[in-house]
Amino acid sequence: MREWVNNIRRVEPYTPGEQPKMANIIKLNTNENPYPPSPMVEEALRKMDVGFLRKYPDPNSDLLVSAIAEFYGVEKDQVFVGVGSDDVLGMAFLTFFNGSLPVLFPDITYSFYDVWASLYRIPYEQIPLDAEFRICPEDYMKDNGGIVIANPNAPTGTELPLSEIERILGANQKSVVVLDEAYVDFGGTSALPLVEKYENLLVVQTFSKSRSLAGVRVGFAIGHRDLIAALNAVKNSYNSYTMNTPAILLGTAAVKDRAYFEDCCRKVAATRERVKKELSALGFTFGDSVTNFIFAKREGTSAKELFQALRENGIFVRWFNKPRISEYLRITMGTDEEMDRFLRFLKSWLAS
């Protein structure tokens, strides 16, 4: 009996950042934006025609694709959209990495790259960051089946300069290079201008951070039209209707409000620079984050203990129980009021 159990796929369990349901907590653990979506998103929500929801969504997400193309000054056939950048990145692995050489990405980076490689049986090699958690471009100058780099990287928050990215691209004209720019809008430099120069470059971004729409699941890729056509062909071959109508309509509204978007990014970046100063004064060290989080450690302080102390006081940050990074905490930037409460707690805890 129960022989069917033998045919069940075995997987490594994944634990997403906690989504605690208590009131009055400070949630600095999943890199969400502390500010609400644009008022134009609210307007789109209120105006949405409920009768239209009985129909299948537009499988091409034309409204959303057009809005993104217009925002970034590219053609519509250079834009692919998906259910958050996880969906877009997973689709890129499935579509572009069907060779026999290993796909290369850093050892400390977004935790799903090796998961997607395993899922689709793609050979891969995790290349160690240096002791300061920096990517060394030379490490990516060898035969490979593809390259994936998060820039700015997560959970470190630091950026490889665009000139170094271009060196990697220049040395890798035989494989597709995917840049995951989930956090670029808070102060990083996007490689988007390079897509006109390099046909094998795919830039992936998300609405979950800088556009305050994590709950709506919208991500996108921009690249050469042949890359985008390949992504669409693979996606449509097995699931045509992934983006629902609310995601298309709310995402479109969000991307159209450039002023609000830029203002939110500026506010988050200002908070980050202020918190950096305060953390330094308290003895923390960290790379020069250009994102909406800071990845920090403190000599003589156990990250795990601090994580738990914060948690007990209703402040949720992220601690990774993993090699090389277990002495660090990843702290998402909240509102200024939230960060003040966080810093006050830190001061009193360190003094006790």
Next chain:
Amino acid sequence: MREWVNNIRRVEPYTPGEQPKMANIIKLNTNENPYPPSPMVEEALRKMDVGFLRKYPDPNSDLLVSAIAEFYGVEKDQVFVGVGSDDVLGMAFLTFFNGSLPVLFPDITYSFYDVWASLYRIPYEQIPLDAEFRICPEDYMKDNGGIVIANPNAPTGTELPLSEIERILGANQKSVVVLDEAYVDFGGTSALPLVEKYENLLVVQTFSKSRSLAGVRVGFAIGHRDLIAALNAVKNSYNSYTMNTPAILLGTAAVKDRAYFEDCCRKVAATRERVKKELSALGFTFGDSVTNFIFAKREGTSAKELFQALRENGIFVRWFNKPRISEYLRITMGTDEEMDRFLRFLKSWLAS
């Protein structure tokens, strides 16, 4: 140059049913519900807290899972939800069919089964329906790596009696049996009561047809808690946040309005029975559909020509240019007014 093209996955292109954008057309081609979603869905849309959308959705879709469990009288840990039943079915293929024996499903059925099998490198065998497009239970009584049956079947619209389904289940205790009940609510008999008896039975349904929410992408599976736990483990291992917050909230509202749901299903079924009589009188033949569509042919009439004539007159039905079924049209049930216009056109076209 462009060696990266060699590593791109090759796929069969898929063409979904047309989503024409002209006004005043009659859309009987994608099996959507002609009635709008429940007024409770509209209320949920108007009440939705836009500020909440900045946060990641609940990865467990707890509100929606709870509402489905309550509606069907099962436990929460017996319910899995996904982005439409396509996502749920694809996840079932990925999760349960990792053996070396072929997975069995009919030759004429939902067109994505072989696509998912190919995508995940699962061996499969397509078993021919008989000359009357019926499933023969005996064909499914041999060693296999899994069984997938759409019941009622699509595009035929006809149903295998529950007693025959149970014979197949009884003979297949070694593999997981997936029943795709996308169309069951319009007059079919669900196998849901059998999930308590057969641990290896997974019943999959969708909100796209009977609950008028195709645009929101909600599907679900009900089965033994071990099956559901396996689906959740696989899904969470590579993408935790597939269901967006609008889908969770609007889907929850839809499932809570039982009276509206039953009324819509009754209306669609009544229209179907009336259209059957009219089509018979016009010389069409078809199986005894229990769904929201009729799969019909007419001796001496070219399905392709009729399909094109209808199309030129703003009436969209579905014609499949495939072996065995190219003389049939699949006609979704619209409102009574839409079906009257469809029937009037048929009469004048056949008379001309």
